[in-house]
Amino acid sequence: MAVILWIGINFVIPNSNKHKNDFEVAYIKSSLKSSLSYNIHFFTSPDEKIYIRNYSDRDSTGRTFRLDRFRNGELVYSLKANKITFKQAPNTWEIENYEIRTFDYLNETLVIASNAKLDTVFNFVPEDFTRYANQIEIMTTSALRKFLEYEQAKGLDSGKKYSVEINRRSADPFTIIILTIIGVAVASRKVRGGMGLHLAVGVILGAAFVILSRFSTTFSTNLSLSPGLGVWIPNIIFSLIAVYLVKTAQK
Numbered sequence: 001m002a003v004i005l006w007i008g009i010n011f012v013i014p015n016s017n018k019h020k021n022d023f024e025v026a027y028i029k030s031s032l033k034s035s036l037s038y039n040i041h042f043f044t045s046p047d048e049k050i051y052i053r054n055y056s057d058r059d060s061t062g063r064t065f066r067l068d069r070f071r072n073g074e075l076v077y078s079l080k081a082n083k084i085t086f087k088q089a090p091n092t093w094e095i096e097n098y099e100i101r102t103f104d105y106l107n108e109t110l111v112i113a114s115n116a117k118l119d120t121v122f123n124f125v126p127e128d129f130t131r132y133a134n135q136i137e138i139m140t141t142s143a144l145r146k147f148l149e150y151e152q153a154k155g156l157d158s159g160k161k162y163s164v165e166i167n168r169r170s171a172d173p174f175t176i177i178i179l180t181i182i183g184v185a186v187a188s189r190k191v192r193g194g195m196g197l198h199l200a201v202g203v204i205l206g207a208a209f210v211i212l213s214r215f216s217t218t219f220s221t222n223l224s225l226s227p228g229l230g231v232w233i234p235n236i237i238f239s240l241i242a243v244y245l246v247k248t249a250q251k
Helices: 002-027 141-154 159-187 196-222 227-248
Strands: 033-035 038-045 048-056 061-071 074-088 092-104 107-121 130-132
Touching: 002 141, 002 159, 038 141, 141 159, 159 196, 159 227, 196 227
Parallel strands: none
Antiparallel strands: 033 130, 038 048, 048 061, 061 074, 074 092, 092 107
């Protein structure tokens, strides 16, 4: 069962969800996409950072745009625009009401173009500002790893969420093995009253595992706890419990 679950959540289910998602977009829901919307910061390269105050997915338009380029940690170029609009694939954009500053040590050059438009090419596309509502569910683990690298390169906080999901897909099948061993150890004990005590212990251990798993996952997603450690803490703790129960189980 653990092997089947691992294959399912890593490969089979994401591909099935993708077909389901495409069907819903085509015939049921107008759109399952959501926009990053407000105060968007990310790096397009190690030395280039952009900011958009708000972005609309309906017309691929951003407001209050800024692009900064750095050299050896120092700002050398800054572009500001009141509006930025996607023009054509792959990455041509139109900027309006813009100003450009260039810096060369103590020298500064300023170009102000009020009520003017300019077509230019940037190293980002509209898809960088939008996500499917169930983005994680439709990506295989290999696709998630590539997407995580892409998100981390841009410096987006959402990358941690994907790292948690990757670790969870490996941890959940292992959980089946641990809880099965615990169940065998508990069920091997002969006690008065029949199955009642066994069922009670099983329910308590199961509830404790779920609660601990939810807490640790939340801490790793929203706080500073490592995603890998946060996901695997319940398995580590209950592995120790399983070892203890097996050693003390009736032969």
